[in-house]
Amino acid sequence: MYKFVENKIWKTTQHTFKILLNLLSKYYFILIGLYFLQKTLHLVQYPSISLTSKIYLGMLALMCFTVYSDIRNDIKLIPFLILCIPFFAFIFYIEQHGYAFWGKMLHWQISRKIVVDLNPIFSKIPFNDGSFARIYKTETLTWFFRMVYNNGFVLPVLLAVYRSTLAKDFKKMLRYILSAHVVQIFLITPFYLIFHLQEVWFVLGQPDGLDRHLSPSAAAGVALNCFPSMHTSICFAMFLLVLRERNKIWKCVFGFFCLSVIFATLYLEVHWVIDVFAGMLLAYLTVKLVDFILAKGKVLVQKPLDMFYYKKKKAIYVSNYYLETMKN
Template structure:
């Protein structure tokens, strides 16, 4: 009798554990979102912590609560976590060393003879300085646009990648990454090596919109590489891909953030209007190029992914009757 009772207790405990595990598998994003929300609320009262860090944590919490309908349930957890770990190690390596590489390229670029100087050309084009974006200015707007601009080169990509990882969608992770710095750095470098164009405020002799307090020598180097605007190309590429997402809340808030970064480049007198247009064209081309690359490489990775990555997915082969009869 005692053994029977123990067996029932064991079965009940096992059932409860399995149910809890199933709930965790289905709603893990809620726990992660609550963690970020708790951290954001915890640091909110401390003035010593930057507002950027606080907003960043709130945005991480937000994207966690928008993933439910997009979660992939056909993916094996362990293989995904292994691939995801390697993937983010690569991303963090780029994030850590990318600026150093960019600085070396700038120093090398300054030593070279630039083929085309666009400063006098762009400054002579009517409305190209984006003055219409500064018809109304205020301290609050200036603070807001400085914040989004300073975080608009990397943060939109990281937020999109974090959300794609939460929904366990490796293809989206690759698409966001390729459409951002990975492909754009190769496409945009020839323009930067060919055209000399500096920021609007520097060319027009206005105060620095970002209030960086640069020396004349530092300003001459920092304000290079405006055509096309890479802030624009990165954010507009993320915006185009975000439009493909199903969650309306994520699309609206993330899209607003991306477009705010683009607008900030005009408001703060960083980029010319033509820079913005060129950056948007570059973003569109990059997104289409990433689509093309992923589509063409799909066949190469389909078989190993079906075996090790996806759950119970077997390749289906359909005979084409017409092709078969033509061969015979």
């Protein structure tokens, strides 16, 4: 009798644990979202904490609550997590050493003879200074566009990658990171080495829209490399890719953020109109190039993916037809 009760308790415990594990595997994103929402509401109580930090945590919460329709249920969790290890190690490496690499490139660039100076050319083109973007200008708008611009080089990519990770979509993670800095840096560097173009405010002798309090010598160095606008190319690439997501709320919010960064480059007199259009073209070509690379790459690794990454298909016989369904 005692052994029977003990077995019953053990089976009940196993069954309960299995149910909880199944619920966790299906609704883990809600728990993560609630955590970020709680952190956001907690920080709201402290005026000393920057509004940027609160908005960032709020975006993370929204990212979690809108991911359900994009979650992949046809992949195995363990192989996915194994692939995430080198992926995020690479991102961490870029975060730690990327700016040092960029600084070396700028140093080398400054030491070379300028091939084409675009400053006098761009400054004479009508409406190229983006003055139409500043017809209506307020302190609130200036604060907003400074915030999105200062966070618009890295944050859009990280948010997109984090959300794709929650969706358990490694291919999407690769597509976002490749379409951003990884591929663009190689495509855009030749332009920066050949063309010399500085920010609108610096060339026209206006106050710095970003209010960076730069000395004249520092400003001359910082305001380099405008053609094409990499803020624009990064954010427009993310915008093109977010249009492929299923959740409409995330599309609207994240898309608005990306487009706001692009508009901020004009509003703050950082980039010329031609820079922005060139950046958008670069983004489009990069996304198409990455699509091509991933399509070709998938053909090469399709067999091991089917064996180790994707869940096995199960055939079901219904009304004289075989239907292939995925085991969740």
